[in-house]
Amino acid sequence: MSADTYSLxxxxxxxxxxxxxxxxxxxxxxxxxxxxxxxxxxxxxGECGSCTVVVNGQTVCSCLVLAESxxxxxxxxxxxxxxxxxxxxVQQAFIDTGAVQCGFCTPGLVMSVGxxxxxxxxxxxxxxxxxxxxxxxRCTGYGRIIEAVSQTVDGRRDDGSRS
Amino acid sequence: xxxxxxARRTGTAPRIGESARRPDGVPKATGSFSFSSDLRHDRxxxxxxxxxxxxxxxxxxxxxxxxxxxxxxxxxxxxxxxxGQKVFGLEHRDQPVLAGDVVRYEGEPIAxxxxxxxxxxxxxxxxxxxxxxxxxxxxxxxxxEETESxxxxxxxxxxxxxxHGSQDVVGDVQVEGTYxxxxxxxxxxxxxxxxxxPADDGSIDLYVATQWLHSDRDQVADCMGLDPEKVRLTLAGxxxxxxxxxxxxxxxxxxxxxxxTGRPVKMVYSREESFHGHVHRHPAxxxxxxxxxxxxxxxxVEARLILDGGAYASSSSAVIANATCFAAGPYRVPSAExxxxxxxxxxxxxxxxxxxxxxxxxxxxxxxxxxxAKALGMxxxxxxLHNALVPGDKLLTGQTITGTAPVAEVIRTCxxxxxxxxxATDPLELPGGTGRTADPGxxxxxxxxxxxxxxxxxxxxxxxxxxxxxxxxxxxxxxxSACAEVGQGFVTVVQQIVREVLGVDEVVLxxxxxxxxxxxxxTSASRQTxxxxxxxxxxxxxxxxxxxxxxxxxxxxxxxxxxxxxGQIVSLSGGLEVDLAVATEEPVEASVVFRHAPTWPLxxxxxxxxxxxxxxxxxxxxxxxxxxxxxxxxxxxTTSQDVGRVLNPMQVVGQLEGGAAQGVGLAVMEEVLVxxxxxxxxxxxxxxxxxALDMPPVEIAALIEQAEPGAPFGAKGIGEAPxxxxxxxxAAAIRNATGLNLxxxxxxxxxxxxxxxxx
Ligand code: FES
Ligand code: FES
Numbered sequence: 001m002s003a004d005t006y007s008l009x010x011x012x013x014x015x016x017x018x019x020x021x022x023x024x025x026x027x028x029x030x031x032x033x034x035x036x037x038x039x040x041x042x043x044x045x046g047e048c049g050s051c052t053v054v055v056n057g058q059t060v061c062s063c064l065v066l067a068e069s070x071x072x073x074x075x076x077x078x079x080x081x082x083x084x085x086x087x088x089x090v091q092q093a094f095i096d097t098g099a100v101q102c103g104f105c106t107p108g109l110v111m112s113v114g115x116x117x118x119x120x121x122x123x124x125x126x127x128x129x130x131x132x133x134x135x136x137x138r139c140t141g142y143g144r145i146i147e148a149v150s151q152t153v154d155g156r157r158d159d160g161s162r163s
Numbered sequence: 164x165x166x167x168x169x170a171r172r173t174g175t176a177p178r179i180g181e182s183a184r185r186p187d188g189v190p191k192a193t194g195s196f197s198f199s200s201d202l203r204h205d206r207x208x209x210x211x212x213x214x215x216x217x218x219x220x221x222x223x224x225x226x227x228x229x230x231x232x233x234x235x236x237x238x239x240x241x242x243x244x245x246x247g248q249k250v251f252g253l254e255h256r257d258q259p260v261l262a263g264d265v266v267r268y269e270g271e272p273i274a275x276x277x278x279x280x281x282x283x284x285x286x287x288x289x290x291x292x293x294x295x296x297x298x299x300x301x302x303x304x305x306x307x308e309e310t311e312s313x314x315x316x317x318x319x320x321x322x323x324x325x326x327h328g329s330q331d332v333v334g335d336v337q338v339e340g341t342y343x344x345x346x347x348x349x350x351x352x353x354x355x356x357x358x359x360x361p362a363d364d365g366s367i368d369l370y371v372a373t374q375w376l377h378s379d380r381d382q383v384a385d386c387m388g389l390d391p392e393k394v395r396l397t398l399a400g401x402x403x404x405x406x407x408x409x410x411x412x413x414x415x416x417x418x419x420x421x422x423x424t425g426r427p428v429k430m431v432y433s434r435e436e437s438f439h440g441h442v443h444r445h446p447a448x449x450x451x452x453x454x455x456x457x458x459x460x461x462x463x464v465e466a467r468l469i470l471d472g473g474a475y476a477s478s479s480s481a482v483i484a485n486a487t488c489f490a491a492g493p494y495r496v497p498s499a500e501x502x503x504x505x506x507x508x509x510x511x512x513x514x515x516x517x518x519x520x521x522x523x524x525x526x527x528x529x530x531x532x533x534x535x536a537k538a539l540g541m542x543x544x545x546x547x548l549h550n551a552l553v554p555g556d557k558l559l560t561g562q563t564i565t566g567t568a569p570v571a572e573v574i575r576t577c578x579x580x581x582x583x584x585x586x587a588t589d590p591l592e593l594p595g596g597t598g599r600t601a602d603p604g605x606x607x608x609x610x611x612x613x614x615x616x617x618x619x620x621x622x623x624x625x626x627x628x629x630x631x632x633x634x635x636x637x638x639x640x641x642x643x644s645a646c647a648e649v650g651q652g653f654v655t656v657v658q659q660i661v662r663e664v665l666g667v668d669e670v671v672l673x674x675x676x677x678x679x680x681x682x683x684x685x686t687s688a689s690r691q692t693x694x695x696x697x698x699x700x701x702x703x704x705x706x707x708x709x710x711x712x713x714x715x716x717x718x719x720x721x722x723x724x725x726x727x728x729x730g731q732i733v734s735l736s737g738g739l740e741v742d743l744a745v746a747t748e749e750p751v752e753a754s755v756v757f758r759h760a761p762t763w764p765l766x767x768x769x770x771x772x773x774x775x776x777x778x779x780x781x782x783x784x785x786x787x788x789x790x791x792x793x794x795x796x797x798x799x800x801t802t803s804q805d806v807g808r809v810l811n812p813m814q815v816v817g818q819l820e821g822g823a824a825q826g827v828g829l830a831v832m833e834e835v836l837v838x839x840x841x842x843x844x845x846x847x848x849x850x851x852x853x854x855a856l857d858m859p860p861v862e863i864a865a866l867i868e869q870a871e872p873g874a875p876f877g878a879k880g881i882g883e884a885p886x887x888x889x890x891x892x893x894a895a896a897i898r899n900a901t902g903l904n905l906x907x908x909x910x911x912x913x914x915x916x917x918x919x920x921x922x
Contacts, residue, residue: 021282037201038194042352042402043434047847050352078194087192095188098813101821102650103191104352104402110192126591129855133597136847138352138403139650141824142855144817 006071010034011080020067026060027051029067030077038078038107042136049135052108053077059115061134078107081114089152090114099148101139109135113149122153176668178659179876182813185655186672187648199372199399200356200431207358208237210420210430211284212413213274213291214439215266218300218509218840219313222264222293225274230290235283237424239291240275244419247388251411253378253514257316258475260386260415266295267313267474268511269841270439277420277428300509300840304471305448307506313474320472320505321480323487325769327559328498332463334454338534342451342527343907345834346471347444347825349516350852353402355412355440356431359421366393367418372401374408376645376675377682386415387422391677394418398675404649405825406515407441409687410477438845442477442514443835445470445505447486447523453531454498459541461550463498464491464531464559468524470505470513477514479505484623485520487769488560492528493570493616493779494550499559501769509840515687517825517886521617526908529613529891533898544578547614561770567869567879569805570614570779577781577803578612580864584785584799594787594794596856605791608798609900612783615888618774619880620690624764627690630681631698632754633661633706638730638744639669640703646683646695647675651882652814653691657699659810660875664703666728667743681756689778689880692810697875698757705753714746760873776871779805780884782823782892783864788900793912795831797893801862807871807879819885820861826889828853830897834909 005018008029015034027044030036030053039062040050046064053062054076082088090113093099100106109132116123116131123131128149129142137145177183190196227239242249242263249263250256262273274291278284301310307318357371367387373379376396384391401408413430420428432440447470454463468486472479487503516522536543551570557563586608587593593601621627631644640661648654658670673679683695707727714732715722724734732741765771783801788794800823809815825833832851836843844850870877890908898905903918 031201036194037197040198040352040402041200041431042354043847045434045846045848047434048352082193087189091189091192094192095184098182098184098817100185100188100191101652101817102351102353102401102403103187103196104198104650106191107194126589130591130597133854133856136352136852136854138350138405138825138852139821140817141820141822141853141861142858143820143861144813145855146860 006068008067008071008075009073010036010075011077017067024067025063026065026067026070027062030062036077036079040104040107042104049112050105050108052111052135054111054115059112078110081110088114089155093148093151097144097148097151099140099144105135105137109137109145117152121156176662179663179810181811183655183659183811185652186658187654197400198353198402199370200354202358202370202399202429204358204360204427207427207429208277208279208424209281209284210417210428211276211288212272212416213288214270214272215262216269217266217295217297218269219298220266220295221298222262222266223296224294226292227274230276230287233283233287233290235279236276236287237426238277238420239287240419240423245386248385251382251386251415252476253410253478254480255316255476257314267509270511272416275416275420277424302508302510302840304469304506304508307508313509314507318507320476320507321483322504323484323765323769325487325499325501325559327561327770330498330500332454332498334462335457336455336535336538337452338531338538339452340531340534341906342449342530344447344523344526345909346446346513346837347516347829347833348438348835348850349405349407349441350850351403351405351407354432354434354437357399357413357417358427358429359417360427361421361425366395367421368395368397369414369418370397370399371414372399372408374404374647374649374687375685376647376677378685379411379414380677382411383414383418387418395676395678398647401647401649404686405517406519406687409515409685410442412440434847435845438842439511442512444516445472445482445513445523449524449527451527451531453535455535455539459539459546459549461494461496464496466490466501468501468503471510472505472507473510473512474507475512477512479514482520484765485618486524488558488773489521489617490524490528491559492525493552493614495552495556496559501559510837511842517822518617518883519688521615521887522890525615525887526891526894529895533895544574544612547574560765560773562772562774564777566776566871567805567807568777568779569867569869572867573779573781573803573805574614576865577783577801580801580862582785582799582801583862587787594789594796595792600792601789602791606787606789607900608785608787609896610783610785611892611895611899612781613888613891613895614781615884615891616777616779617883617887619776619778620688620693620759622762623773624762627684627694628756628758629683629694629698630754630756631695631702632680632752633699633702634750634752635665635706635710635747636750638667638747639671640665640667641671641673642699643673643680644683644695644699645675645677645680646691647686649686651686651818652811653695655814656692656696656810660696660700661703664700665707666730689883692878693874693880694757694759698755700875701755701757702753705755706751709753710746710751714741776879778879778881778884780888782888784892784896786893786896786900788897788915790901790915793915795897795910797827797831797859799859799862800889801864802885803865803867804881804884805867805879806881807874808868808877809866810876810878815866815881816863818881819863822882822885823861823889824853824858825886827858827893830890830893830908830910832909
């Protein structure tokens with residue numbers, strides 16, 4: 001159980017990971033060593049998406065990623081999606097449409113929806129469902145989440161047409 | 164989560180009937196909300212649990228020497244270390260905190276460990292040596308009553324032999340069927356977790372995700388051998404519940420480890436452990452015979468119901484009461500004999516899950532209604548309308564419905580709602596979805612409607628209460644309640660209620676804790692809006708009266724002359740106008756214990772006014788079935804629900820959609836597979852819950868608003884009904900598409916492709 005030190009770039013800032021055990025997942029390191037509790041741990045076996053983070057532009061289940069394997073990568077967690085204690089439009093839409101109930105799935109879904117809309121600005125409903133099908137939500141039945149995505153899309157379209 | 168203050172112009176914050184946003188929405192969306200699995204303490208240790216690999220065994224010995232010697236281990240505790248009562252239980256204290264000389268289900272806790280690091284916990288758990296004498300588990304609920312008892316309390320948990328009306332009635336037309344419902348898991352996303360913190364005076368603080376703080380507190384205190392006030396429970400952020408947090412899980416274990424080590428101890432179950440660590444929805448075996456006249460009038464229903472309670476009682480005795488009382492569905496049935504039993508086996512323990520006994524019988528009685536319609540040559544919707552309960556009718560229990568019962572309205576609005584379901588063109592939308600396996604030539608569509616109902620709140624004479632207090636100071640209302648927010652949105656509704664009654668905008672809801680207030684009862688049985696909402700409404704009402712009386716005395720005016728609205732108190736006769744913040748520089752407070760109308764126990768024939776009120780719902784499902792591969796795509800769900808009154812439209816929709824998703828899951832994919840007492844699929848890899856691709860849009864045809872007498876603002880509980888008729892509707896739609904009997908849910912591919920050979 002030798003203690004390695006390595007660094008992870010999380011939300012634009014380099015963080016030293018000390019006393020890490022070999023084989024620790026990115027999720028464990030984020031939550032237990034670096035204090036980013038926003039990424040959730042509903043299964044820790046790659047099936048629920050509650051731990052979703054973005055690594056070099058790709059959404060990944062952080063519970064399946066070896067922490068040491070992403071040194072030097074850009075890691076974005078839920079704590080990094082909004083500036084200045086504000087809310088991203090996706091987060092705001094989740095709140096406004098009732099897409100948040102218990103909220104355990106919410107950070108992961110916000111990451112997945114954000115990544116989808118960054119690459120496909122105006123997805124149809126099937127594309128949205130496909131993109132979030134790796135994120136389980138047990139509370140909402142997904143109806144309000146689909147609604148939150150379309151509200152975000154509409155908002156961006158309006159902003160785009162104004163500017 | 165609580166305590167969020169948003170300053171606005173007084174009178175603009177959303178009140179009753181508006182789609183108020185959750186006060187905990189921002190922290191939940193930003194990830195800063197603290198769930199029970201996020202708890203931390205500088206000095207904390209990690210806890211873990213050793214569980215039995217056998218469903219039935221005698222324990223000859225347990226050796227912990229090597230485990231204790233593992234570096235970083237602070238405690239290894241066994242059954243003998245339980246300081247107080249060795250058993251716990253929601254209704255019957257029959258479940259050991261830690262198994263002593265016998266284990267009765269796979270996954271039963273035997274030892275607990277506390278250590279510096281989760282890895283040390285795992286190493287220590289592996290080092291414990293248990294010598295088992297493995298026994299053959301008793302797993303067949305149908306024969307268990309003739310089998311040697313597996314528990315000192317016997318193998319029968321409860322039998323209700325309900326007899327209603329004349330027992331000699333025979334219908335011109337009879338239909339008979341046998342039905343089965345598999346074991347469903349609540350599958351909340353936030354794993355069981357919590358932290359116990361010992362205090363110097365021997366008392367303990369337990370922070371835990373739960374549905375009922377005070378019931379937990381009483382059980383924990385007994386098991387710890389402490390006075391109840393020495394155990395303080397505080398609600399930690401709850402990641403969903405759906406019934407699975409009504410029983411204790413890690414509560415006593417955490418307290419034992421904390422007391423033993425003198426350190427805070429945290430525990431988080433893995434997903435696999437969670438499948439073993441909480442109760443499930445009871446699997447059911449059901450036989451039915453319906454009798455009707457040739458015009459479709461139901462004259463008698465006979466049924467035998469067996470619920471497999473698993474190894475310990477949990478809430479089985481209340482679940483079987485619901486299954487029995489509501490066995491025939493929301494129909495007028497003048498004669499009935501229902502024989503319901505919940506039995507004990509060496510299968511995983513079963514207890515509360517959303518719908519609580521009504522889900523299982525709804526699946527059966529709705530299949531029977533369709534069968535009857537076919538036998539009569541009658542339209543199934545017409546048959547339901549013809550027999551639909553109305554206020555003043557009697558239930559199977561002989562109880563007269565005195566509240567609202569808009570059953571026909573629920574059926575009609577749902578059945579008549581236009582469907583938006585198109586024929587799938589994209590292969591992704593066909594059964595099999597992304598697998599692109601469907602040959603459109605083998606896809607058939609089906610449609611069906613199902614109806615369900617259930618009681619609201621606790622029944623059978625249980626003293627069901629909720630305490631709440633309101634303190635109005637400087638124009639800000641502070642509410643104290645021990646109601647567990649589990650995601651359902653009580654925190655939102657409570658703000659709306661307070662604003663409505665007191666005309667304030669700023670409402671602070673304190674963290675739910677046993678230290679500050681009496682019990683709110685459980686967040687279950689669709690009861691918290693009525694019970695804790697009712698308590699808050701009454702406390703606020705008392706504050707309002709006290710405030711106006713005080714001001715009237717101070718100003719020498721008549722109380723009736725004063726009106727409180729939108730942050731102002733004004734006199735009708737003019738001349739007086741006081742800002743609420745100024746009027747409440749001295750606080751005004753009130754505390755109430757709210758109770759619903761009394762209920763009574765069932766007599767030996769299952770008769771009695773055992774229930775408070777009822778909620779009704781209908782679902783219409785449209786499905787596509789690939790008959791070659793046996794795959795089902797639920798294309799559309801339409802629902803109407805009896806809601807009393809809508810307090811928050813957005814939250815109502817969220818409950819209806821979320822409940823329906825759990826119903827869809829039970830209909831087509833969710834089953835805890837148990838073989839010889841062992842769970843074979845304790846993971847989200849193998850236990851499938853609906854994803855966004857499995858779940859269709861839910862069309863809300865109608866929210867029927869008929870104010871329920873006695874309920875705050877006339878609002879009925881809405882959480883459970885959506886999970887009741889949805890399963891039955893989807894299963895019926897698959898029958899309609901395929902022409903198969905399909906007597907079991909979930910409907911598996913093999914049931915469709917090889918219906919004869921299905922097991
Ligand atoms: S926690 Fe990573 S996928 Fe579930
Ligand atoms: S809001 Fe509870 S799991 Fe999605």
